[in-house]
Amino acid sequence: MKLELEFKSVAKDGLPEKSSKYIVICKRIDETGDCWGYFCAIDYSSRHKAFNAYDFHETTEYAFDDVVAYCEVPQEWADKVANELEVKNDG
Numbered sequence: 001m002k003l004e005l006e007f008k009s010v011a012k013d014g015l016p017e018k019s020s021k022y023i024v025i026c027k028r029i030d031e032t033g034d035c036w037g038y039f040c041a042i043d044y045s046s047r048h049k050a051f052n053a054y055d056f057h058e059t060t061e062y063a064f065d066d067v068v069a070y071c072e073v074p075q076e077w078a079d080k081v082a083n084e085l086e087v088k089n090d091g
Contacts, residue, residue: 003081007069016070019046019055025069037068044070 005023008016016022022044029035042064045053050063051070 005071007071009069016044022070022072024067026066027068
């Protein structure tokens with residue numbers, strides 16, 4: 001299965017316009033000064049303008065401040081991939 005994702009840069013394109021789940025790239029600098037990135041799938045709140053936050057929460061205490069890029073993946077696509085990759089148990 002081949003998948004192409006088009007990421008938007010937070011610095012260049014700004015934050016998403018709508019609340020939804022996004023695949024994000026985060027940038028971390030550890031205590032030694034080494035820089036590394038990682039992917040994760042998290043929610044975004046347009047109300048709070050924050051990743052790892054929810055519109056219905058009053059707080060953003062767990063918001064990620066290290067997201068450098070994001071890509072929205074529609075739920076229909078995630079469902080399709082999950083169904084195609086499902087391993088069937090014969091036992």
